[in-house]
Amino acid sequence: MQDRETDGHRARKRFGQNFLSDPNIIRRIIDAxxxxxxxxxxxxxxxxxxxxxxxxxxxxxxxVVEIDRDLIAxxxxxxxxxxxxxxxxxxxxxxxxxxxxxxRVAGNLPYNISxxxxxxxxxxxxxxxxxxxxxxxxxxxxxxxEPGTEEYGRxxxxxxxxxxxxxxxxxxxxxxxxxxxxxxSIVRMVxxxxxxxxxxxxxxxxxxxxxAFGQRRKTLRNTLKDYxxxxxxxxxxxxxGLRGERLSVAEFVAIANYCSAHGRxx
Numbered sequence: 200m201q202d203r204e205t206d207g208h209r210a211r212k213r214f215g216q217n218f219l220s221d222p223n224i225i226r227r228i229i230d231a232x233x234x235x236x237x238x239x240x241x242x243x244x245x246x247x248x249x250x251x252x253x254x255x256x257x258x259x260x261x262x263v264v265e266i267d268r269d270l271i272a273x274x275x276x277x278x279x280x281x282x283x284x285x286x287x288x289x290x291x292x293x294x295x296x297x298x299x300x301x302x303r304v305a306g307n308l309p310y311n312i313s314x315x316x317x318x319x320x321x322x323x324x325x326x327x328x329x330x331x332x333x334x335x336x337x338x339x340x341x342x343x344x345e346p347g348t349e350e351y352g353r354x355x356x357x358x359x360x361x362x363x364x365x366x367x368x369x370x371x372x373x374x375x376x377x378x379x380x381x382x383x384s385i386v387r388m389v390x391x392x393x394x395x396x397x398x399x400x401x402x403x404x405x406x407x408x409x410x411a412f413g414q415r416r417k418t419l420r421n422t423l424k425d426y427x428x429x430x431x432x433x434x435x436x437x438x439x440g441l442r443g444e445r446l447s448v449a450e451f452v453a454i455a456n457y458c459s460a461h462g463r464x465x
Contacts, residue, residue: 228305229257239300239301241303242264251274317342330362363388364387428464
């Protein structure tokens, strides 16, 4: 017997497929996105179309990025090209700048590759109006974490550097078919204005943040030894005996800008 919610489609582990099926949760997500006429809206991973249909009801045209050919065939049967543009392929490799700007992005992101997708999307932040995603709750808690908490890490710093983050509400496993083993959450990401970013070299900032959290139990004196000496820490007013999770986003930016201006220790 076919599962009515999955319409006979077998969820594929390699694509991280769990299909949203609870109509009340779907309604809450669509209300949170607030699609408007004139939006350039793209849904990542439309799956069986649980969110696709209500989104298309709100906007004259929708873009979707989908990797599963069986699901793409279903979407093509249901929607005409004048209402739905289907971009076949891996969202991790998709050039979102081809869709225009300002872009609104939404979707139930595959949990098995959620962090790489978030970093990929951050590259297009200057062309994005906002992004609303469903992700594993554990990942969302890391995204919105504050300094000094267990969840705070590289993901927190690099996303909060570019976006204003907000966790909206949780979604229980029972809202999906098949049900995942984890709780999910809805998160909204709004790009910060370019003038608020502050780092002179974004790539250097990324290197420093990665180094600071590469060995979480070690102090900054050890993790950032290739970037700062004692004089550098003193000039910045940062205690080298701290660990990376104690620093704010602004302090990481200050370190990167100091290194950009003064070079690395001899």
